[in-house]
Amino acid sequence: xxxxxxxxxxxxxxxxxxxxxxxPASLFPQSNADPLPILTAESEVVLQEATGVIIDAExxxxxxxxxxxxxxxxxxxxxxxxxxxxxxxxxxKSSRLGFLPRINLDLYERDIKLFDGFRPGNSDxxxxxxxxxxxISWRRGTRIPALATTSSAGTSLExxxxxxxxxxxxxxxxxxxxxxxxxxxxxxxxxxxxxxxxAIGARFYGLADAGSRLTFTDAIVTRPFFNVDAGEQQxxxxxxxxxxxxxxxxxxxxxxxxxxxxxxxxxxxTGRARINFMTGYQFSRFSESISIHSIxxxxxxxxxxxxxxxxxxxxxxxxxxxxxxxxxxxxxEIDGGNYTLSFLAKVGIxxxxxxxxxxxxxxxxxxxxxxxxTDGLLVAASNQGxxxxxxxxxxxxxxxxxxxHLNDALDFSVGYSLLYWGHAVQPGNQIDLxxxxxxxxxxxxxxxxxxxxxxxxxxxxxxxxx
Numbered sequence: 142x143x144x145x146x147x148x149x150x151x152x153x154x155x156x157x158x159x160x161x162x163x164x165p166a167s168l169f170p171q172s173n174a175d176p177l178p179i180l181t182a183e184s185e186v187v188l189q190e191a192t193g194v195i196i197d198a199e200x201x202x203x204x205x206x207x208x209x210x211x212x213x214x215x216x217x218x219x220x221x222x223x224x225x226x227x228x229x230x231x232x233x234k235s236s237r238l239g240f241l242p243r244i245n246l247d248l249y250e251r252d253i254k255l256f257d258g259f260r261p262g263n264s265d266x267x268x269x270x271x272x273x274x275x276x277i278s279w280r281r282g283t284r285i286p287a288l289a290t291t292s293s294a295g296t297s298l299e300x301x302x303x304x305x306x307x308x309x310x311x312x313x314x315x316x317x318x319x320x321x322x323x324x325x326x327x328x329x330x331x332x333x334x335x336x337x338x339x340a341i342g343a344r345f346y347g348l349a350d351a352g353s354r355l356t357f358t359d360a361i362v363t364r365p366f367f368n369v370d371a372g373e374q375q376x377x378x379x380x381x382x383x384x385x386x387x388x389x390x391x392x393x394x395x396x397x398x399x400x401x402x403x404x405x406x407x408x409x410x411t412g413r414a415r416i417n418f419m420t421g422y423q424f425s426r427f428s429e430s431i432s433i434h435s436i437x438x439x440x441x442x443x444x445x446x447x448x449x450x451x452x453x454x455x456x457x458x459x460x461x462x463x464x465x466x467x468x469x470x471x472x473x474e475i476d477g478g479n480y481t482l483s484f485l486a487k488v489g490i491x492x493x494x495x496x497x498x499x500x501x502x503x504x505x506x507x508x509x510x511x512x513x514x515t516d517g518l519l520v521a522a523s524n525q526g527x528x529x530x531x532x533x534x535x536x537x538x539x540x541x542x543x544x545x546h547l548n549d550a551l552d553f554s555v556g557y558s559l560l561y562w563g564h565a566v567q568p569g570n571q572i573d574l575x576x577x578x579x580x581x582x583x584x585x586x587x588x589x590x591x592x593x594x595x596x597x598x599x600x601x602x603x604x605x606x607x
Contacts, residue, residue, distance in 0.1 A: 268332065268607060269332040270330065270607075271604070272327075272554075272602055272604040273603055274327040276599070276600050277325075277599045277600075278325050278598040279323075279596070280319070280351060281320070282317040282318055282319045283317065283318050283393075283429055283431070285313070286316065287304060287574075288433055289433075290309050291312050291360075292306075296308045298378060298384055301361050301378060301381055302365055303363075303374050303376050304365045312355075318569065321351050322351075323348060324349050326347060327346035328346075329342065339404060339406050340406070341404055342402075343403070344403075345398075346400070347397065347399075348398070351394075351395040353392075355390070355392075357379075357390075357391075359380065360380070360381075362378075363376035363377060364376060364377040364454070364518060366574050366576045369577040370578060370579060379437045384443065385438070386437065386438050387435060387436055387438060387452075388436060390435070391433055392434070393429070396427065399424055399426065401422070401468055402421050403419045403422075405419040413475060414473065416473045417471065418471060420470075422467070422468060423491070425464045427461070427562075427565075427594070428459070428460065429460050429568050430457065430460070431458045431568040432458075433455070435452075436451065436452070436453045436454075439452070448508070452503070453504045454518050455501060456520045458568035458572060460566045461494075462494070462564075462566060463493065463494045463496075464536050464562075465492060467489070467490050468490075469488060470486055470487020470488060471487070480546065481544045481552075482544075483543075484540070485541075485558075488535050490535050493532060493534045493536075493562075494531045495529065495531070495564075495566040495589075496529045496566075497527070497566055499524055499587070501525055502515070502517050503515045519574065521577075524585050524586055524587040534562070536562055536563075540557065542557075550605060551603065551606075552606070553604075554600070554604060555600065556599070557598070557599055559595065559597050564591050564593070565591070565592060566592070571589065
């Protein structure tokens, strides 16, 4: 830009000098304007008065040339005291404009710096944007106790699947659910308000269900628990050769979504870097669930149970965390020409509501079709229902993004983001394996365990600016 301005000044002055004694026409005609005066000063003075730029007096504005034996000076005066320039004698050298590097252009550069002021007319600062991101996310899974066990072949029915015995192993491996990688989406849109240094925007995002369904039909499948009455580890057989024929299903779900509404203003800028301050409202929510369902048919008539009696047991644990609060943070951008590096660091400050809901039932169907219903195995009267707590918390977020500018209106970007909850409830932490069939001890209990939670995402998206 500096070279453009200097070249413009040089060409303008050369055109004025070439008019000789004639009156130059105005570049911006006005109906009531007086005719421009005939040039009566030296060329350096004319250029100085036209541009307001002081030229070093020690260096001549234009160099003179000699044609044959005649030497012409650019200070030669005509009879009418006007400056006269011979087109064959006084010409500036096209390859050297010695005075131009000495012109101070800070005044002109001030208005064209990349991040100076968010003034109307700067197309990269005033306008609208819409950004669409495809997310690949993974999150902290929910830890669960051993809900499904098996034993090596030949293990007795009494010892099958009982925790603490060497032949027992968990059918769930790491005993962690809802930690699989899932897709998601995010949209961010807004605009810079013309004539101001303020932008308004909104963002919405959602992650797909990270849950799963696990079905167990091994030769030996059991549901372990601790019998408070007997004071020992026991198990409920679901499938066991010649004794029980059944199936165990474990369903889990995990969903997350949220939104931000914000105002953004420039805070500091230096060179090609800019920092913006943002504030607004933040909402986010994630919910999870675990459901254990077993159904089995008696094959041996043990303990006086009629052969063919069907036992169906259901236990379900559902949790949700809902946050509302004030959003405050910083965004920064580093311009690299055809690309931009962006960073976001913000935190939501407010309240979160934790909610836990549990249900449980056991249905016994005899061979004749008669049924009876009682509590579940892990959900009884002592821990069944809806439990709720609210607390003050913070939900920080960090993200980094690389944006490549495809053209003046379209960008392609890739990035990474991390969202963290300092206080959260998950269903696996609310499961108590202590079982009291008499109901006298108040077990199983509702521990209402508070833990932390996080989700990470890789993003790929496009931005439309208009």
